[in-house]
């Protein structure tokens with residue numbers, strides 16, 4: 506059979522195929538081929554004589570994690586971490602620093618990993634058969650747990666005087682640090698400077714958590730993240746790394762969070778937006794391979810890795826930052842921008858005045874960022890997406906908003922207080938486009954983000970076909 510043409514596929518099925526293809530990072534044609542191949546493989550028909558047997562899929566090789574155990578009291582938890590990683594089907598190799606050997610022995614780490622444990626940069630036997638360069642190259646992910654202040658300082662400065670730091674300097678693999686130290690050492694400006702440098706260098710971190718310190722009975726930030734948390738972080742990183750990249754080469758702009766509109770230098774008007782949905786979208790877009798700029802109002806969320814964050818306060822700052830971040834292929838406006846600002850904001854703190862109960866504050870309208878960008882005559886992103894957070898007549902208002910703001914898609918959601926969506930972790934979306942309405946099931950904000958990114962990838966893919 507040279508080719509196969511299937512006619513009369515309805516639009517809904519085509520859309521489903523596009524979404525599936527985007528999720529798997531394949532062209533629609535390749536996705537159909539895969540489905541057909543799977544369906545053919547599922548039939549019970551025995552192979553006829555002379556037919557070519559279907560290729561047997563080899564089981565995937567276990568992923569190799571290199572665990573560097575630093576010298577801290579939390580090192581005892583690293584032995585449990587090895588077990589947790591192995592439970593997830595990972596192969597674990599271990600390096601112990603000299604200081605780590607004061608807390609755990611190579612024998613115990615070796616017994617749990619089932620592999621040789623490495624300790625010495627200049628061990629002639631190890632350098633001969635598994636040298637530090639090979640250790641660095643063969644790891645798909647390097648976890649440093651506990652990451653002591655000393656190890657972090659050495660890494661931030663590119664020192665390579667022992668096996669652990671030499672491997673860390675030589676590797677191209679993602680590194681995940683689980684810091685653990687005394688709270689004062691963690692809070693020290695030098696440690697925080699090193700941490701900022703390491704994050705800027707692309708190193709991922711988990712923890713430290715707040716709690717009681719084993720050695721001193723003190724409380725504070727410095728406890729190593731629990732082995733289960735670290736193992737979950739490892740799984741997340743490996744999954745993200747292996748995920749298809751349907752937005753590779755695309756630039757995605759996201760706005761998130763509330764805006765703060767000054768009343769005077771110390772007071773402002775704000776709203777209850779947490780920024781969680783916009784941040785989840787930025788993270789999902791980066792995970793799909795996009796180059797992401799996140800223009801963020803004031804929020805209390807960790808900075809997403811692999812995303813350029815531009816911090817702003819007011820709606821006018823946000824518009825300026827968005828315009829500066831263009832051009833973009835896709836722009837997603839998830840920020841809860843204040844509709845009004847104080848026209849006569851005080852240059853100084855407004856004082857109570859005798860005989861006057863309230864100050865005369867006049868409000869004026871803020872620029873509508875979404876509408877401004879969607880109506881640009883030139884440099885308009887190919888796909889402009891807005892949100893419609895409504896407390897009543899959700900669909901009707903969303904449809905009106907689509908037309909008025911000139912955007913391509915609106916994600917409508919009911920934010921009436923009883924839904925708990927504003928500031929909460931879940932969201933129920935209806936996607937409104939020129940061609941109709943698609944209701945998504947209630948899901949976490951992360952899943953909303955993943956669904957949206959799959960739709961965007963499908964739309965961009967569809968355009969190109």
Ligand code: C5P
Nearest residue numbers: 838839840842871872873874875891892
């Ligand atoms: O008009 P409303 O605030 O309901 O519109 C919501 C959508 O418009 C969201 O996507 C929001 O980010 C965007 N918006 C904006 N600038 C404003 C007001 C809303 O970008 N000043």
